[in-house]
Amino acid sequence: MSAESTPTPGKPGGKGRRRKPRGKKHKGLLITAWVAAGIVVLGGTGAGYLYFKLNGNIKSVDIDQVLGSARPTKVDNGSENILVLGSDTRSGSNRKLGGGTDDGSARSDTAMIVHVYKGHKKATVVSIPRDTLIDRPECTDTDGKEHDAARGVMFNSAYTTGGAPCAVKTVESMTGIRMDHYLEVDFSGFEKLVDELGGVTVTTTKAIKDPDSHLDLKAGTHELTGAQALGLVRTRHGVGDGSDLGRIQLQQAFIKALVKQVKEVGLLTNPKKLYDLADTATKAVTTDSDLGSVNSLVSFASGLKGIGPAHMTMVTMPVQYDPANPNRVLVQKAKAKQIWTALENDRTVPRSATEGNATGQAKGVVTS
Numbered sequence: 001m002s003a004e005s006t007p008t009p010g011k012p013g014g015k016g017r018r019r020k021p022r023g024k025k026h027k028g029l030l031i032t033a034w035v036a037a038g039i040v041v042l043g044g045t046g047a048g049y050l051y052f053k054l055n056g057n058i059k060s061v062d063i064d065q066v067l068g069s070a071r072p073t074k075v076d077n078g079s080e081n082i083l084v085l086g087s088d089t090r091s092g093s094n095r096k097l098g099g100g101t102d103d104g105s106a107r108s109d110t111a112m113i114v115h116v117y118k119g120h121k122k123a124t125v126v127s128i129p130r131d132t133l134i135d136r137p138e139c140t141d142t143d144g145k146e147h148d149a150a151r152g153v154m155f156n157s158a159y160t161t162g163g164a165p166c167a168v169k170t171v172e173s174m175t176g177i178r179m180d181h182y183l184e185v186d187f188s189g190f191e192k193l194v195d196e197l198g199g200v201t202v203t204t205t206k207a208i209k210d211p212d213s214h215l216d217l218k219a220g221t222h223e224l225t226g227a228q229a230l231g232l233v234r235t236r237h238g239v240g241d242g243s244d245l246g247r248i249q250l251q252q253a254f255i256k257a258l259v260k261q262v263k264e265v266g267l268l269t270n271p272k273k274l275y276d277l278a279d280t281a282t283k284a285v286t287t288d289s290d291l292g293s294v295n296s297l298v299s300f301a302s303g304l305k306g307i308g309p310a311h312m313t314m315v316t317m318p319v320q321y322d323p324a325n326p327n328r329v330l331v332q333k334a335k336a337k338q339i340w341t342a343l344e345n346d347r348t349v350p351r352s353a354t355e356g357n358a359t360g361q362a363k364g365v366v367t368s
Contacts, residue, residue, distance in 0.1 A: 057282035060292025063182055066140055066165040072178040078118030079346040080303075082181040083171055085159060086110035086190075087286070108159035108167065108184075109244075110251065113175070115343045120303040122311040124349055125255070126339060127248045128171070129319055130156035131328050137173045139166035154328070164286070174331075175340045181300070182288040189284020191226035196277050199223040200261045202232070202254065203367045210238030229254065232366070245316065245329070245360030252314035257368030260309050309368060315339065315349055318357045329358060 085108045111128040131154060138149040141162040150157070158170035168179050194200055203221045210216075215231035215238060224232060233251045240246030282294070291297055318335035322328040338353035 054278055054282045055294045057279065058292055058294070058297070059286040060289045061142055061164045061182065061286060062289040063165055063168050063179075064289070066142060067169055071169075072172050072176055074178045074180070075344060075346075077346050079343075080116045080180045081177055081343065082114040082116070082183055083168055083179045084112045084114055085164070085167060085182075085184045087159070087184050087186050107156065109156050111155070111167070111171070113171065113177075113179075113343070115346075116304065116307070118346050121306060122313070123304075123307050124313040124315065124343065125252065126343075126349075127252060127314070127316045128155055128174075129244050129248060129317065129329050130154065131244050132317070132319055133322060133328050133330055134170065134174060136161070136166075136170050139169045141165055164288075174336075175343075177340055177344050181291055182286075183291070184286040185284045187230060189280055191230050192280045193277065193284065194224065194226035194229045194258075196273065196280055197258075197261055199225055200229055200254070200257050201368070202257045205365055205367065206239075208232070208235060208238045208365070210235040212237060239365050240360045240362030243358075243360045245319070245358055246362035247360070248316055249360050249362040250366050252316075253366040253368065255314070256309040256312060257366075259307075259312065260368050313349065315354050316357070316359070318353060320358050332357060 087108050109130040111130065113126040113128070115124045115126070117123065133152050134155050136150045136153050136158050138147060139158070139162045140146050142165060145162075147162045147166060150161075155170070159167040162169075164182055164184065168182055171177075172179060201221065201223050204217050204219050206219050208215055208217045210231070213231040213235040215228065215235050217228070217232075222228070233254050234247065235250065236242055236244060236247040239250065282297075285297075287297070291300055317339070318332040319329035320332055322330050335353045335357065339349050341347075342349045342353075
């Protein structure tokens with residue numbers, strides 16, 4: 001597992017002890033499975049025969065069967081928790097976009113827990129930094145292979161080791177919260193989605209230039225193409241302190257801009273665009289088995305489409321830089337517990353849980 005570095009804390013743009021970059025690769029940037037599901041609900045209004053094609057696009061994983069009953073209790077309070085991952089297999093169209101060796105392995109450098117509150121009028125999104133050192137539980141992958149527990153490993157090693165089931169089990173072990181659903185998107189589908197939407201409008205408060213992500217934006221308002229959107233959500237050296245935490249702040253800002261764009265694009269007046277978007281979204285998405293059909297996705301997404309940017313709270317799991325290795329971060333367990341308790345009880349995340357944490361220093365660089 002290779003990883004990019006995090007600079008010395010408190011020194012924006014500082015170098016710290018950096019690892020050699022892996023080349024011009026798109027790091028895990030697929031942050032829009034939830035938004036893709038919102039597009040699918042619009043596609044559900046199409047002609048009946050198109051349903052079968054869309055249905056055949058969707059890949060699913062039976063998380064419940066693999067994990068069994070040794071999981072946190074399902075909370076019946078009207079809320080839902082969805083683990084959203086971005087995947088990069090380094091093969092096919094992803095290989096062309098991401099570069100690097102096509103070694104058949106899968107990576108997930110972006111992870112978010114989306115908590116939809118009772119009534120489905122608002123949501124909290126909690127980003128989990130991929131560089132977080134955690135204790136990974138033993139787990140079984142979809143092929144039935146068992147993987148031993150590991151201590152002090154990077155969070156994103158869970159997906160690399162055992163795929164979706166191991167990622168879900170690791171998140172549930174960390175949080176004590178049951179994940180009701182799982183959504184995963186590959187980044188070639190993400191780029192196509194943005195292009196088919198006609199681009200996404202964002203404003204940058206300062207220039208962002210990062211040759212590694214092929215991004216060069218002056219300060220001002222931009223209508224990003226799919227390629228530019230990929231560059232924005234994968235850049236880390238062009239903003240803030242150059243860390244993965246800064247990239248997360250850009251990703252969170254972009255999600256709000258993307259949700260706003262989906263709501264404003266007027267898909268229902270353009271059946272062809274509506275179908276093209278639904279086709280792309282269903283090809284890009286991997287779900288848990290409960291969401292593994294168009295009907296299920298439509299039903300699920302119907303409860304999300306009313307949540308606009310103003311009703312989305314974006315936070316990052318509380319972490320601090322690891323004093324022993326500035327390339328890694330450590331969970332601030334007491335503060336993280338405040339977040340998990342709030343979500344379990346369908347309450348707003350307390351401000352005390354989000355103050356005084358490592359941030360990446362990129363907040364406000366991108367707005368919608």
